Amino acid sequence: MTSSPSPPPRRMRADAQRNRARILAAAEQVFAAAGPSASTEDLAELAGVAIGTVFRHFPTKATLIEAVFVSRLRELTAYAREMATVDDVGTGFFAFFTEAVRQSTVKHAFTDAIEPGDETMTAVRTAISSVGADLRDAMGELLVRAQQAAAVRPDVTTPELIGLMVGTARALEQVDPDQESQRRILTVLRDGLKG
Known part of the structure; x- marks a missing residue:
């Protein structure tokens, strides 16, 4: 049967x-x-x-927080893929970098308020790991295209790019939230990444 x-x-x-x-x-x-x-x-x-x-x-609140994170990561993945196809891939790369840093800053404010043992954080970590691979792949493709266009230095790897994004997001949290301070930090990072 x-x-x-x-x-x-x-x-x-x-x-x-x-x-x-x-x-x-x-x-x-x-x-x-x-x-x-x-x-x-x-x-x-x-x-x-x-x-x-x-x-x-x-x-539950955990399912809602998980959905927020997954939605953000999927949108960021789609944006990385879109920027990898634009004619000026260097501009696309730095637009993505800025947006990813901006979203990380919001995510940090969000996750810093969650206790490490909280069931919510466990759900969030699971959600991030399940969609994080797609985001890393999309970022890797964008990085390679930007490097091929000589817009980004050739010795930067995807894990290093992720580290720079996380570090930059944390740096932005340490300055006044005015646009000028944040713009200067992003300019320094952009200059260091340029090919």
Whole structure:
């Protein structure tokens, strides 16, 4: 006796997709400002949805935080792939570098507020490792293209690039949040990376 194949997963309705996207966008703002202890009610209010809608999409705070991280990493991966295909790949590389650093700064504010043993952090680490390989591959492709175009020095490797991004994000946290200070730090890094 053969079992019948399971039906394909149901597609989310358009309004449900919009609600999910609004919840994720609101979660990024609320959690970045107040950490994971932020109120789910505040998040629902900012997203313009009922609290039940939040829990229908994300039964626990851990699943919501995981979804925020996965969504950010996927967007960053898509951006790296897009920048690898632009005509001026050097400009694309440095646009990606700046965006990745900006997102890391927000992520640090987010994760620094989570206790290391917290179940939320375990879920976040699992989510990051599952999509992190795609991001590393996309960054590697972008780096190689930028190096082939002589826009980035040839001796930089992908792990070193990741280290520079993390370090730069931490450096930006140590200066006044004014645009000029951050711009100067990014300019120094950009100058050091240029081919």
